[in-house]
Amino acid sequence: MLRTSSRLSQAARFVSACRHASTSDAAFRLIDPLPNTAQVGQVAPPTERKLSEFNNGIYVAATTSNSPLCTVNIVVKAGSRYELPGEEGLAHFMRRLAYKSTDKHTAIYMTCLPQWYGMKLSCTGTRESIVYSGTCLKDDVDNMLDVMCQTIVAPKIYNWEVHYTPAEHDGLTARLIDARQRVAQDNGGLVNNRAGSVINALQNHAFRGGLSQSVFCPDHRVGNVDEEHCVAYHKRRYLGSNIGVFAAGVHPDDLVTSVTRHGLYNLPKGDPLTQQAQGASKFTTGNYESRIQTGDSTVIAGLVGQGASLTDEKQHISSLLFQRMLGSNAPLESGVSTSRLQVAADKAVGSTASAPPTVSSLNINFSDAGLFGMQVEAGKSEIRDVLKAATAEFTRASSGVTEKELKMAKAQLKADLAETQESHAGIVEDMAYQVMYRGGKYLVPEKVAERVEAVTLKDVKSFAQSVVQSKHVLVQHGNLNEAPHLDELGL
Known part of the structure; x- marks a missing residue:
């Protein structure tokens, strides 16, 4: 009082x-x-950063902070690209089975403990990895790591967690929502997300091999996946060489101690080369076009060529700079846009458009491949003019960007990189990308800024022209009666 x-x-x-x-x-x-x-x-006290590697191949990296909270991400290279034939959709199921029953804890314990301590747990995924995330007060981080590590080290995966049959469990008073139902709900959400559907289709069609496999389980597989499939996938991919633990707001030595105590240290290592080879992919060898006809009054289109991978540092930074030169941010508050692509689209339709067009550059990077291009939304009667104008400006910019634009793009990129360090989520994501996909190396933000400054205009032009000269994939979704075909865009 x-x-x-x-x-x-x-x-x-x-x-x-x-x-x-x-x-x-x-x-x-x-x-x-x-x-x-x-x-x-x-x-303020100096920030302590440390990167360690266990004998079984697990990376552990942490940085301290003055916040009372801490954030932990455990990254597992078990995304959809690593699904073998007959395993399609298992990565999606593994995400939906996170924080369930384990050898050490019941599902009730795994649910109640985070609520008791005010933890926020989630599990997300990309084509490359499954990411288990948690945020809590610093004093409770060991309890949170207990829950997170157990769901990775020793999940039970009971049959009713995958597919619940009421007749088998009449004693349950409430109907369980099993993994199959949640996966089906996710797939239904994708159908209603037009922009997400276009991005998903671009990646499906742009690659051959592992990266062509969607993060969403194919509809025909939802009812066929059972607990035995999930257990086998866990045994094959949840190995030390595929895992990294990254934390912000935790002392590095404390993180190593907790991770060791809760069992990650005991996972088998596996062969890193064999594990990576299972997700081998390459960019498409020919142009591809997909047209999804609907009754919508607007058209959403995605056009991409071959982009940069995360492992090729100079190409990756060049792609980020060219992305900002073309324009990837929202217009200013006044409504005026400085984006080259957006300005070209606005000029193409004038002030009589049925719906204001929006155009932004698109940059998707994976460990060994990437996509670069643009995403467009315009009215069904303006989509032809908008796509042609934006494509022409894209081609023009690939050889016509200037030193002045490069200087501005570098300032924007360094500001964006600095902004990621303002939150624990941004810090752990940055650490994970660098360590997991760049050979176990981590550069502090100051060193990354130096690498950005070292990129020249020639490097950016070289990357941009390689995108224009590569094969291309075009996906369009909406009323396509007046939409152009890929061979009409002049690429």
Whole structure:
């Protein structure tokens, strides 16, 4: 009670000072500083970063912070690209089976413990990896890692968690929502997400091999996946050489201790070369076009060529810079856009368009491959003019970007990189991408900024022209009666 009264008195004095300043225009300062806040002239404790590798191949990286919260990501190279023939959709099921029963804990425990400590747990996935994420108070990180590690090390995967049959469990008072139902719901959500459907189709058609496999389970497979399939996939992909643990707000030594205590250290290593070969992919050897005809009044289109991989650092940075030169951000608050692609699209349709067109560059990077191009949305009667104008500007920009544009793009990219360091989620994602897909190496943000500065205009033009000269994939979704075909775009 005394502490609460003290806080209230501080707040009252602060409000009084604000009112006084607003009436007399006099400067004021906060007499009583809030507790646990740095004062002017004080220096925050230095950030400690450390990257370790266990004998079984697991990477563990952490950085400290002054926040009372911490964030942990456990990345497993078990995305859809690693599904073998007959395993399609298993990565999707593994995401939906996260934080269920384990050898050590029941499903009830795995549900109640995070609620008791106020943890936020989630599981997401890409074509490359499945990511188990958690956020909690620093004092509770060991309990959170217990839950996260157990769902990776020793999941039970009961049959009713995969496919629930009421007749088998009449004693249950509430109907379970099993993994099959959740997977089917995810697939239904994709159907209603037109932009997501286009991006998914672009990746499906642009690659041969593992990266052509969607993160969504094929509809015909949903009813055929059972617990034995999931157990076998877990045994094959959840190996030490495929796993990394990344944390922000945790001391590196504490993270290593917790990860060791909760069993990740005991996972078999596996052969890294064999594991990577299972997801081998390559870019398409020919142009491809997909047209999804619907009754929508607008058309969403995606056009991509061969982009940059995460492992080729110079190409990757060049792609990020060219992306910002073309325009990837929203218009200014005034509604005016400085994007080269957007300006070209606006000029093509004028002020009489049935729906204002939107165009942005598209840059998708994987460990050993990438896609680069644009995403377009326009009215059904304007899509032809918009796509042609945007494609022409894209081709023109590939050899016509200037030093002035490069300087501005570098400033934007460095600002974006700095912004990722403002949140724990951004920090752990950055660490994961670098360590998992660049040979176990991590560059601090200052070093990354130096690499950005080292890229020249010649490097950017070389990358841009390689995209234009590559094969292309075009996917369109909507009323396509007036939409152009790929061979009409002049590429």
